[in-house]
Amino acid sequence: MIPSFSGFGLGLRTPHYADFFDRDVAVDFLEVISENFMVDGGRPRRILRDIRARYPVALHGVSMSIGSADGIDGLYLNRLRALVDEIEPLFVSDHLSWSRIEGFNSHDLLPLPYTMEALDIVCANIHRAQDALGRAMLIENPSSYLDFASGDMTEWEFLNRVCARTGCGLLLDVNNVFVSASNHGFDPIAYLDGVPHDHVRQVHLAGHSQGEHLLIDTHDRPVPPSVWDLYAHILPRLGPVATMIERDDDIPPLGELLAELGTARTIAAGAVRAAA
Amino acid sequence: MSLLALQRDMRDWLVRADMAAAARIQSSCEAGFAVYQNNYRSQLVTCLESSFARTRAWIGEERFLHAAAHHIDDVPPSSWTLDAYAHDFPVTLARLQPHDPEIAEIACLELGLEELFISADGPAVALDHLHDLDWEYALLTFQRAIDLVDLKTNAFAIWSALVAGEEPPASQYLGTPETALLWRQDEQCRVRTIDAMELQTLLDLRGGLPFGAACRKVTVQLGEDRGIALVGQWLGQWLADGLIAAITAQDKPVGSGNPRLEGPC
Structure with missing residues (x-):
């Protein structure tokens, strides 16, 4: 099992670099997008080394494409392994999705049909990635805008099987659960109650927006009450976890994100009191 | 399916x-x-x-x-x-x-600088032992973080004005094509234009030609005094710009009759 880490963190974004270098910011860890730092050198790598000297860091990827039917890109894994060896991250994570097939890379987190065939492929790919990285990964549930008539099981059933077969952990994105539940008409509580709680090591909290027909996982606004409610529901069911506010667009001053993190801390403290 | x-x-x-x-x-x-x-x-x-x-x-x-x-x-x-x-x-x-060939040339400048920003780090050669080198047989290793963009137009002047927030000049072909030399010094990406002779000398040296032989190629065209002065000027600029990663000595050929250089030209 992946060691747990209890704390509250933020995604490191460029507008906040100076904040993190100029003062001690009250976060327990920072998460970075792996691909932004899987480069040969230059300022990005130096900044990450400097940040790592001050904070625990989680590496969160968007391009591993663990759902690709033609396997994982070995060169990608080599680069990620080099970064992992240098940074010694808290966690290495990526998404339950695919982006690449036969040399084409969509650079988007495309949905998978939850079939037995897809399960075999995803598990084989995760095994390969974990072997290459020399450690177990966290897999994040995605937001999705398509479902498939060919599915054999729900997403949470799929995640249970993936965790059982590969030993990977879960990065539970509560906003993604809400967005997908709204788009596909399932009960988010059933989802949260159905995931393997003992495998959850990290939680993402974020905001979304209303598209023309669907909710869109935009990460461009504060965490809404609906997502806070789901976080309050799931937290008592989990062991120690690393909770993070994920903001990727319309990035506000750091203080606003720290205030949201304060809300997460308050909910977590309430969960502890309720358990006692 | x-x-x-x-x-x-x-x-x-x-x-x-x-x-x-x-x-x-x-x-x-x-x-x-x-x-x-x-x-x-x-x-x-x-x-x-x-x-x-x-x-x-x-x-x-x-x-x-x-x-x-x-x-x-x-x-x-x-x-x-x-x-x-x-x-x-x-x-x-x-x-x-x-x-409008300046458009692609401006884009090449931007692309080159962006790629250099995340290219491999490499320390510049230390300057303290250069006077001990046998420059005749010296081999220069340039940084990997170097790019060259051939320019037929005044794209560099247009790009420079845009970066500075100034009114860019109208596009025009150059009388003599030039090359933009792009490199990264520490974390700063930099660019300047070089003429055909500096470009050729840089390419010769990057290709493994010993320094003395590269100097002679220039002096054949410009005469000894002017040629040596110019190569010395380029070398000084390359060193100041951190373009050179290492200088090593090539094994001296047996029975070589080449005239020996006494120091950096």
Whole structure:
């Protein structure tokens, strides 16, 4: 099992670099997008080394494409392994999705049909990635805008099987659960109650927006009450976890994100009191 | 439907908006196809806009988006990193704007600088032992973080004005083509133009020609005094700019009759 880490963190974004270098910011860890730092050198790598000297860091990827039917890109894994060896991250994570097939890379987190065939492929790919990285990964549930008539099981059933077969952990994105539940008409509580709680090591909290027909996982606004409610529901069911506010667009001053993190801390403290 | 077939159909939907491929996927959430199609194209446009901000400023939003749309139709992304998608855009610009060659040249300058920003780190050679070197047989190793962009137009002047926030000059062909030398010194990406003779000497040295032989190539064209002074000036600039990673001594050829240089020219 992946060691747990209890704390509250933020995604490191460029507008906040100076904040993190100029003062001690009250976060327990920072998460970075792996691909932004899987480069040969230059300022990005130096900044990450400097940040790592001050904070625990989680590496969160968007391009591993663990759902690709033609396997994982070995060169990608080599680069990620080099970064992992240098940074010694808290966690290495990526998404339950695919982006690449036969040399084409969509650079988007495309949905998978939850079939037995897809399960075999995803598990084989995760095994390969974990072997290459020399450690177990966290897999994040995605937001999705398509479902498939060919599915054999729900997403949470799929995640249970993936965790059982590969030993990977879960990065539970509560906003993604809400967005997908709204788009596909399932009960988010059933989802949260159905995931393997003992495998959850990290939680993402974020905001979304209303598209023309669907909710869109935009990460461009504060965490809404609906997502806070789901976080309050799931937290008592989990062991120690690393909770993070994920903001990727319309990035506000750091203080606003720290205030949201304060809300997460308050909910977590309430969960502890309720358990006692 | 196998996963491979589904993923091929999804690719064909994203790249070509192939309706038959989308229909084969069989989703009850048809609005989702448009979401993914929009995500795919808008992300690539954003990538190009970010990588080619000066080019966009030079040609204007409408022409830039037209070129970006062509590029996205013609060149599907293939790398794991979105940064790589910018790589072929100057070629698309050159094809679409054959009568405005400065556009692709400005784009090449931007692309080169962006790629240098994340290129491998390499310390510059220490300057304290250079006087001990046998310069006749010295081999210069240049930094990997160097790029060269051939210019037929005044793209460098246009790019420089755009960076400085000044009114750029009108485009024009140069009387003599030149080359932009791009490099990274510590974390700063830098660029200057060099003439054909400095370019050739730099290429000769990068290709492994000993320093003495490279000097002689220049002195044959310019005469000994002027040639040696010029190569010495270039060497001093390369060292000051951190372009040289190492200087090593080539084994002296047995019975070599080449005249020996007494110090850096």
